[in-house]
Amino acid sequence: MNFFQPTTWDEALQARAQTPGLLPIAGGTDLMVEFNFDHRRPAPLMDMTRLEDAGRWWREGERIRLGAAVPYTRVLSELGRDLPGLAIASRTVGSPQIRNRGTVGGNLGAASPAGDSAPTLIATRAEVEIRGVDGTRHVPVADFFTGVKRNCVASDELIVAIWVPTDTGPQQYSKIGTRNAMVISVASVALTLHPRAGRVGIGMGSVGPTPLQAVAAEEFLAGTLDEGGYWHSRAELPESLVAEFGRQVAGCTAPIDDVRSTAGYRRSAVGVMARRTLSWAWSEYRHGDRRPTGCRAGRDGEGMTTCE
Ligand SMILES: Cc1cc2nc3c(=O)[nH]c(=O)nc-3n(C[C@H](O)[C@H](O)[C@H](O)COP(=O)(O)OP(=O)(O)OC[C@H]3O[C@@H](n4cnc5c(N)ncnc54)[C@H](O)[C@@H]3O)c2cc1C
Numbered sequence: 001m002n003f004f005q006p007t008t009w010d011e012a013l014q015a016r017a018q019t020p021g022l023l024p025i026a027g028g029t030d031l032m033v034e035f036n037f038d039h040r041r042p043a044p045l046m047d048m049t050r051l052e053d054a055g056r057w058w059r060e061g062e063r064i065r066l067g068a069a070v071p072y073t074r075v076l077s078e079l080g081r082d083l084p085g086l087a088i089a090s091r092t093v094g095s096p097q098i099r100n101r102g103t104v105g106g107n108l109g110a111a112s113p114a115g116d117s118a119p120t121l122i123a124t125r126a127e128v129e130i131r132g133v134d135g136t137r138h139v140p141v142a143d144f145f146t147g148v149k150r151n152c153v154a155s156d157e158l159i160v161a162i163w164v165p166t167d168t169g170p171q172q173y174s175k176i177g178t179r180n181a182m183v184i185s186v187a188s189v190a191l192t193l194h195p196r197a198g199r200v201g202i203g204m205g206s207v208g209p210t211p212l213q214a215v216a217a218e219e220f221l222a223g224t225l226d227e228g229g230y231w232h233s234r235a236e237l238p239e240s241l242v243a244e245f246g247r248q249v250a251g252c253t254a255p256i257d258d259v260r261s262t263a264g265y266r267r268s269a270v271g272v273m274a275r276r277t278l279s280w281a282w283s284e285y286r287h288g289d290r291r292p293t294g295c296r297a298g299r300d301g302e303g304m305t306t307c308e
Contacts, residue, residue, distance in 0.1 A: 002044040008052055009160065013133050015046055017156040024048050024158060026069045027101035029094070030110040048105065054160070062166050065129075068105025068159045075104065083164050085120040085171030085190055092116055092175050095182050105159045108144065111151040111210070112184075118145070118211035119190035120173055122203030126164040132157040142203075145210035169193040170281035174273040175205070178260070186261040187269040189249065191277040193285060195231050198222060202274070207253035207266050214252035217274070221245050234286045242275050249274035 004022070006012040016022055025031050026048040034040040048054050054069035057079065064082055066075070072090040076099070080087040086104070093099055093107075093116050107117040108128060121141040128139050130153055141162075145151050153159060171192045177183030188205035200222045202214040224241060225231050250271035255263040 001042055004044070004046040005050050006046065007050050009131060009158070012046060012048075012051055012158060013131065013156070016158060017133050019044050022046055024109065026054075026103040026106040026109070027071060027098075029098050029102040030106060030112075048103075048158075054105070059166070060163075062168075063163050064166060066104060066162045066164055068108075068161055069103050070105075071101060071103050072099035082166045083124075084167055085124060085173055085192055086117065086164060088171070088173040089116045089120045089175075089188075089190065092173070092185075104162055108141075108151065108159055108162070109153070111145055111149050113145075113148060113208060113210055114184045114188075114206040115211065116173075116175065116185065116188065116205065119188050119203030119205045120171070120192075121162065121164065122211060122213045123190040123192040123201030124165050124167075124171070125201060126162055128159055129161040129163060130157050131160045136160070138163065141211075142213045148209045167192070168197070169195045170284040172277040172281045174277050176269045176273065184260070187255070187266045187273065189270055189273040189277055191274070191281055193281050195285065198226050198231055200225070202249060202252075204249070204253060204270060206260075207255040207270055209254070212252065212254070214249050214274075217245065217248035217252050220248045221278070236286070237278070237282055242278055245278055246271035246275040 004015050006015060021043045023031065023043050023045055025045045035042050048069045051069065054067045057064055057066045057070055064079065072093050075083065075090045076087050090099065093102060104117045107115045118141060126141045128141060128144050130137050130139060132154060133156060139152060169192065173188065173190045175185045175188040177186050185206045187207050190203040192201040200218045202218050204212045204214055230237065250267045253267050253270050255266035257263050
């Protein structure tokens with residue numbers, strides 16, 4: 001088997017364009033499983049971890065440029081303050097070993113509807129930087145996925161980085177699975193509040209063929225918070241509003257029955273998680289403490305893997 005280890009993007013893109021079937025590999029935590037289970041035949045591989053800036057992140061204005069091969073462990077240890085939502089989601093991925101190897105770029109490359117990074121990236125309005133021999137383009141994460149395990153990266157392109165706006169308000173992520181750790185989500189919800197812009201972001205996982213943005217629910221909540229003067233007053237939200245928000249988010253899903261759950265359960269779980277993430281985020285906003293610090297996995301003993 002041919003194994004390429006480029007150190008520059010030019011080398012990598014030329015190899016990608018000239019070698020039929022060449023597969024990028026970052027942590028290998030998705031790809032090697034596919035080889036082991038014979039879902040995919042071993043092909044020429046290209047290591048993404050030695051590329052000049054793939055394993056680095058830096059700040060540019062109000063965004064973090066996260067190299068495609070930065071592993072979850074580093075998102076957690078280095079970016080918890082700037083990207084709290086992504087850090088919370090990263091903590092729910094697999095085990096420490098998987099988080100040491102697995103990358104956000106690989107999660108987007110795999111394009112699973114259950115991937116844990118996507119909901120938060122959608123909620124924060126992150127963009128994927130994709131490069132080919134003909135140039136670079138930026139695609140909003142909400143438009144990046146084209147179907148189950150499919151994305152818009154062409155066969156001669158590579159994911160170079162993810163541009164994530166730094167937080168301007170509370171961010172939360174909640175994931176439900178059959179147990180509290182080492183679990184692919186049955187459903188997940190990411191919520192971000194942007195008080196300065198009067199905006200709300202909501203991303204969802206495992207409730208459609210791709211990770212989804214709950215556009216109607218975002219507009220409902222942002223409009224209601226604005227009309228009621230809640231951004232300014234920071235008053236407690238009425239239960240009826242929180243309940244309606246849960247219904248609105250559940251209404252934005254398109255789930256199916258499969259081996260992991262029924263569509264009905266997924267829809268219901270999303271409604272519950274939407275209410276909870278809103279309550280946690282609003283509480284942070286009200287009390288001026290909007291920086292999550294640790295994981296509160298299994299806080300309610302209902303199989304919720306949630307962090308704060
Ligand atoms: C035990 C176990 C538990 C897991 N738990 C979770 C979990 O809880 N949540 C979750 O979301 N995932 C989970 N996963 C899946 C996996 O760990 C994640 O999807 C991870 O983010 C993949 O990253 P990677 O770097 O290992 O990707 P790789 O396996 O290296 O690559 C994945 C795909 O992306 C492509 N790719 C990689 N880099 C690029 C690039 N720069 N440009 C274009 N394409 C690229 C590859 O060709 C491949 O198709 C788990 C996996 C295992 C084995």
